[in-house]
Amino acid sequence: MAGSTKLYYDAGQFEFVAQLETHWQTIRQELEHLGDGDFIAWPEKYLYGQGWDIFGLYAFGIKVGANCKLCPETTRLVEQIPGLVSAGFSSLKPGTHIAPHTGYPDGLLRCHLGLIVPDGSALRVGEAVRSWREGCCLVFDDATEHEAWNRGSFTRIVLLLDFKAPAGLLSVPVKPESKGLAALFGFLKKK
């Protein structure tokens, strides 16, 4: 779908999705053995206030060894994903709303595997709102503006994955215009 913006991608076209969805209960069992203290708050608090915590397995291609030891089966599954960049559990407490933001156009796609999903929690990508379903994957382009919320009665948790998009799948990225020192750390800034 080169040259146009696609909001959600057909998850079935990615081979690893079937593996994850087949073993989603194993992943959830490992998740349930984790404590609240294993999660840490996502640093961009200006986007959500409080209530968004993560448990990282891979961060920007770096293996978070101590966390991976706590979730061996999940680690084994995510390590089979071609082009994996980041992986981990993303937790959203009731009443949390992550404001609209966009990721860096890095040629990545984001996959959410629903693990614990209350009613009233959903994700907006572009103009399209979708809810997660337990045991099912949603795939979208993180570089498209998106926001998420949990208006449910318990915490929503998904397995979050960033992986390199297969060639030709993403629209052509816009070349950044900024130069100089401001651009040096510009990639960290969410718009």
Added chain:
Amino acid sequence: MKPVNNQTVPERTCGQVNDEPYSLRREIGRGWAWVTFVWHMLTRLGGLRATIRSLVFLVTLLIKRTLVTWGWIANR
């Protein structure tokens, strides 16, 4: 594409999002949040060797992304 489950985007309530105006103090605060986050992740990498290897990787990534942002190398 229509919303599923009849869900629409809810209003964000006051206090959920920090709308503090731009200032050096705000930027330092945001930067510090990243420092503490990365520090916490470094303590979970599983040993000194893994930590050093990861720091080298991160610096390389930072340089590479800067060059991509400046348009000096292609984003592959």
